[in-house]
Amino acid sequence: MKERTRRKEIQMNLVKYFPHRISNLMILGEELCSCSNSFVDLTKIASRVEFGITLNNMVINLSQLKKILVAFKHLETLNLDKCKLSISKLFDFSEALKTPSLRDYLLKNVG
Numbered sequence: 001m002k003e004r005t006r007r008k009e010i011q012m013n014l015v016k017y018f019p020h021r022i023s024n025l026m027i028l029g030e031e032l033c034s035c036s037n038s039f040v041d042l043t044k045i046a047s048r049v050e051f052g053i054t055l056n057n058m059v060i061n062l063s064q065l066k067k068i069l070v071a072f073k074h075l076e077t078l079n080l081d082k083c084k085l086s087i088s089k090l091f092d093f094s095e096a097l098k099t100p101s102l103r104d105y106l107l108k109n110v111g
Contacts, residue, residue, distance in 0.1 A: 011044070018045045024077075025049045029057035043071040052077030052104075061086045069093070072102070079106040 025045075042053075053072050060068070060083055072078060 015044045018048060020048060022049055023051045024054070025052075026054040026056065027058070029055070029059075043067060046071035047074075049075060051075060052079065054079040054081060055083055056081045057083065059084045059086055062089075062091055069102075074101050076101060077104040077106065078102060079104075079108070080110050081106070082109045084111050 027042075049072065052075050053068075055068075058080075060080070065085065065087070069078070
C-alpha cells in the first residue's frame with residue numbers, strides 16, 4: 001500500500017511541476033529497468049512535449065509501447081535506445097503509427 005501511495009504522489013508532482021512546454025524529453029533507466037517502475041504515466045505530460053522523446057535502458061511491454069505510440073503520436077521523433085521490447089506475439093503497428101507528425105522511429109541497440 002505504501003508503494004501505491006508513493007507512486008500516486010510522484011504522478012501528481014510530475015504533472016504539477018512539469019514544464020508547460022519542452023522540446024524533447026529523455027527518460028533514462030538504470031540497467032534495463034521496467035518501464036512502469038521508471039515513470040508513472042507519461043500520457044499525462046505527453047501533450048507538453050513538442051518534438052521528440054527518448055527512452056533509454058527500459059523494458060517495455062506491448063501494452064506500454066502502444067500507449068507510448070498513441071500518447072506521443074504528435075511528435076516528430078520517437079527514440080528507443082538500449083531498450084528491451086518484451087513482446088511475445090506479432091503486433092500490427094500500422095494503426096498505432098498512423099500519424100502525419102511522427103517521422104523518425106529510432107531503435108538503437110533494441111532487443
